[in-house]
Amino acid sequence: EAQVTQNPRYLITVTGKKLTVTCSQNMNHEYMSWYRQDPGLGLRQIYYSMNVEVTDKGDVPEGYKVSRKEKRNFPLILESPSPNQTSLYFCASSSLTSGANVLTFGAGSRLTVL
Amino acid sequence: DAKTTQPNSMESNEEEPVHLPCNHSTISGTDYIHWYRQLPSQGPEYVIHGLTSNVNNRMASLAIAEDRKSSTLILHRATLRDAAVYYCILRVSGAGSYQLTFGKGTKLSVIP
Numbered sequence: 033e034a035q036v037t038q039n040p041r042y043l044i045t046v047t048g049k050k051l052t053v054t055c056s057q058n059m060n061h062e063y064m065s066w067y068r069q070d071p072g073l074g075l076r077q078i079y080y081s082m083n084v085e086v087t088d089k090g091d092v093p094e095g096y097k098v099s100r101k102e103k104r105n106f107p108l109i110l111e112s113p114s115p116n117q118t119s120l121y122f123c124a125s126s127s128l129t130s131g132a133n134v135l136t137f138g139a140g141s142r143l144t145v146l
Numbered sequence: 147d148a149k150t151t152q153p154n155s156m157e158s159n160e161e162e163p164v165h166l167p168c169n170h171s172t173i174s175g176t177d178y179i180h181w182y183r184q185l186p187s188q189g190p191e192y193v194i195h196g197l198t199s200n201v202n203n204r205m206a207s208l209a210i211a212e213d214r215k216s217s218t219l220i221l222h223r224a225t226l227r228d229a230a231v232y233y234c235i236l237r238v239s240g241a242g243s244y245q246l247t248f249g250k251g252t253k254l255s256v257i258p
Contacts, residue, residue: 065246067248072250073250074233075190075233076248077245077246077247077248090245090247122190124190134180134192135182135190135192135246136192138189139189
């Protein structure tokens with residue numbers, strides 16, 4: 033089944049403790065992206081990647097890092113999490129060869145930073 | 147950046163058609179118009195997309211204005227399962243890269 037898999041789905045952590053949210057897709061998609069969703073603010077893009085070793089900032093990149101060493105994986109790294117990074121995170125991917133970038137989303141990762 | 151404007155919320159009666167509007171006055175010629183929806187407690191899912199011509203699929207229809215500055219997502223018969231937040235977004239291209247930026251969307255309520 034074609035899908036985007038995120039882990040963990042739920043995580044409670046403390047301020048300053050580094051964490052990584054993994055994202056993997058099995059569709060050979062070139063494009064991958066991370067979004068965060070907060071009440072009243074909709075989905076905001078954090079980082080995106082056009083292909084392996086190519087990443088770029090979205091609208092809210094501060095406090096986050098990403099890497100794209102393999103085509104299928106696009107982990108989101110919070111080096112020193114803070115409470116304002118408590119949010120629901122979504123990873124998404126799409127093909128760049130289809131011409132329209134239709135996104136497939138993961139199920140989401142709910143992160144709480146105490 | 148090309149942005150979209152949608153009403154915060156709309157209501158529809160079950161089994162009635164629903165027209166969800168979206169304004170994108172700064173759209174450029176190569177930007178695709180996408181619609182996604184997010185059901186409660188789920189990730190967004192693709193609904194439909196288009197460039198210039200009106201589009202139909204099994205979920206919905208997309209009507210695009212001739213000047214492309216606005217579009218309308220049409221659900222032909224709303225069901226309770228269509229209650230969701232609907233996002234109209236643009237695939238903005240430039241300098242060899244693409245961005246898909248979501249706004250706040252329209253929360254659709256379906257009344258039995």
